[in-house]
Amino acid sequence: MSVLLDAGAGADWSFNDHRFAGGQSYSRSEGLAVGTLDMFLDGSFAADGFTQHVDAVGLRGINEQILSAGLQASDVNPLIGMNGRAELMQKLALALESNESIFGGETGSRPGHLLDHILAHANSSTGPANTGNRVSVRVLWNAVIEGLGGVFPDKSGQGLGDCYAHPKLGEGMDGYVPFHKLAQWLTYSLLDPLESFGIKFMDKWLLTGLAEYRNGGLLIDAGVLKPMDPQALQLEYQVDDEFVVEWRALTVALLDRVAVGVWDKLNVTQDKMPLGSVLEGGTWQAGRDIAMELRGADGGPPPVMIISRGNVF
Numbered sequence: 332m333s334v335l336l337d338a339g340a341g342a343d344w345s346f347n348d349h350r351f352a353g354g355q356s357y358s359r360s361e362g363l364a365v366g367t368l369d370m371f372l373d374g375s376f377a378a379d380g381f382t383q384h385v386d387a388v389g390l391r392g393i394n395e396q397i398l399s400a401g402l403q404a405s406d407v408n409p410l411i412g413m414n415g416r417a418e419l420m421q422k423l424a425l426a427l428e429s430n431e432s433i434f435g436g437e438t439g440s441r442p443g444h445l446l447d448h449i450l451a452h453a454n455s456s457t458g459p460a461n462t463g464n465r466v467s468v469r470v471l472w473n474a475v476i477e478g479l480g481g482v483f484p485d486k487s488g489q490g491l492g493d494c495y496a497h498p499k500l501g502e503g504m505d506g507y508v509p510f511h512k513l514a515q516w517l518t519y520s521l522l523d524p525l526e527s528f529g530i531k532f533m534d535k536w537l538l539t540g541l542a543e544y545r546n547g548g549l550l551i552d553a554g555v556l557k558p559m560d561p562q563a564l565q566l567e568y569q570v571d572d573e574f575v576v577e578w579r580a581l582t583v584a585l586l587d588r589v590a591v592g593v594w595d596k597l598n599v600t601q602d603k604m605p606l607g608s609v610l611e612g613g614t615w616q617a618g619r620d621i622a623m624e625l626r627g628a629d630g631g632p633p634p635v636m637i638i639s640r641g642n643v644f
Contacts (some may be wrong), residue, residue, distance in 0.1 A: 333367040341411040370401040387440040390424035422482045433478040468532045510542045540586025542579035545618030551634040552621045
């Protein structure tokens with residue numbers, strides 16, 4: 332839920348957590364994460380309104396007003412894209428109900444039933460080198476990209492999701508760059524909790540870097556990427572504009588180069604430090620740190636300004 336609700340929050344919104352942190356205030360991604368957790372603990376996503384789980388019936392009851400109340404959004408504490416976030420909740424409910432083989436179970440259609448789906452495809456052979464429930468990350472990826480495909484924004488209308496055309500690449504499908512940032516982020520986020528349950532994903536290297544603000548912003552703020560037109564960073568863009576597509580594509584490609592440099596510097600293998608660790612502990616945090624250094628404590632405006640409805644990631 333936190334991943335799906337974590338589109339850009341804007342610079343003027345914050346969430347005060349009275350449940351655990353004594354009223355500590357959080358903004359941006361952290362604020363959305365804590366706010367979503369509080370809503371989950373309150374039962375906001377359950378059909379009965381109090382059980383701490385997510386189900387399709389409960390999601391169908393989520394509207395802009397409920398989200399605004401749960402995330403403390405108001406005229407004096409504006410959270411951008413509330414309508415888009417509410418629409419995502421409705422799309423998630425439909426996706427859960429439409430994919431019973433992945434999300435169905437005795438307690439209705441729930442994201443939590445994904446665990447049963449993963450275990451059904453795991454190899455539980457044991458031995459000196461093969462212990463636990465071994466499974467390919469493809470099983471998890473297919474469940475996310477196919478089972479939740481209808482949730483992700485799809486401007487193409489062809490079921491492509493986060494995949495955009497660049498005019499220099501050619502005609503038709505040859506001209507598209509696949510990012511699937513939100514789907515891959517969700518997949519990365521599920522790896523640790525699933526592995527703590529006893530599942531071993533054998534090929535996590537198949538996942539790519541994430542074309543999002545912190546990683547892409549790091550490359551611009553650090554001077555690795557420079558626009559040919561110096562005024563380009565003063566403009567606002569749609570997510571499918573050529574400038575944004577090219578920036579995101581370069582981000583994915585260069586993150587592979589960054590990861591290799593980190594592995595060489597630390598003398599580790601990607602088995603010990605997978606790309607997800609480089610992103611989480613390295614480029615994402617570095618992107619935030621340099622943004623704060625250059626533009627103030629709250630990070631200021633992003634290096635590339637993308638018009639958001641709350642469903643662009």
